[in-house]
Amino acid sequence: MQSVLMGLSLLILGDSHFGMQNYLITTLQDELIRRGAKVASYSACGSPPSIWLTVRVASCGTAQRVQSGAITQQTGANAKTTPIDQLVSQNKPNMIVVAMADTIGGYTKPQMPKEEIQEQVTALTDKIRSMNIPCLWVGPSWGTEGGPFMKTFARVDELNKYMATVVSPCTYVDSTKLSKPGAWPTFDGQHYTVDGYKAYGAALADQIAKMPEVQASAKR
Template sequence: MQSILMGLSLLVLGDSHFGKPDYLITTLQDELIRRGAKVATYSACGSPPSIWLTARVASCGTAQRLQSGPITQQSGAAAKTVPIDQLVATNKPNLIIVAMADTIGGYTRPALPRDDVQEQVTALTDKLRAMNIPCLWVGPSWGTEGGPFMKTFARVQELSAYMATVVSPCTYVDSTKLDKPGEWPTFDGQHYTVAGYRSYGTALAQQIAQMPEVKAAIGAR
């Protein structure tokens, strides 16, 4: 188990699901490290994917964690993202994982904002294509219906299906295949309980470790 991802250097760009201790910045990262990967995670809460192109303030904070180190959180004006150029130069990843979906899903809107989704995804994938670094894009997970974010299973399914068609050259990772709708508990419809993030992190790490793109990145190091 500990050697499956040996030689893999991962840069993870996430949203609020990576923003606090015991979220994916803990559970997913620890599972990837346990499998041998070197992992650096950066989270921008409440922000679209394009926030990683420049230094911008994330509306509800940022978080960073390098390997098994502590989580560093910022809020307010100090919660600025680091542009992806700098993150790549610092961390030297051979694979990038983007896990940003809920913030562009338009859950409060009557229809999926497809143009906005494509614009935001393409802003980052165009940059990744130019950098010629293999990438995975993790789509939305089910959560539970209701709550302040007005998440519904139907919208998650629609958003996931659409994102799968626009994230190239990244390979799509379908979170809806990892559990059943509502299986993992949340406290607000969108963000999971500690037990929920533990289940999500374990399932996601297992899925990532099995992907041909990951094995290719390890072999090409």
């Protein structure tokens, strides 16, 4: 298992699910490293995908972690993103993973904002396309219904199916296939408990490792 992803260098751009210890910035990252990958994760909490195009302040903080190092977090005016150009130059990935979905799902809105979603996704995928780096886009996971974010299984399903059609040239990773609705515990409907993130991280790492695009990049 340890050498499956040897040669793979991943740059992960995530949202609040990568925001702190025991979230995916540790559970997913540690599992990918265990399988042989080099991983650098960057999180922008409460932000749309286009935040990675320029230096901007993430509304509820940033976090970053390179390989097995410590997590660096910033809040307030110091929570500034680093543009993807610089992140690619620093980390030299041979694959990019974008894991941003909940922040653009419009859970509090009666209708899913398709135009806004496509605009945000395309802003980042166009940039990645110009860099000619293979990419994955991780879609929303089920979470649990209710809570302050007003997440529902129906909207997650709708968002997931729509995002799968607009993330090209990235390959879509369907998080809803990794568990049954509500199977992983959350504390607010959207963010998982420690056990929930352990389950999500393990399942997501397993799915990523199986993908032909990932295996091809690892062999380069």
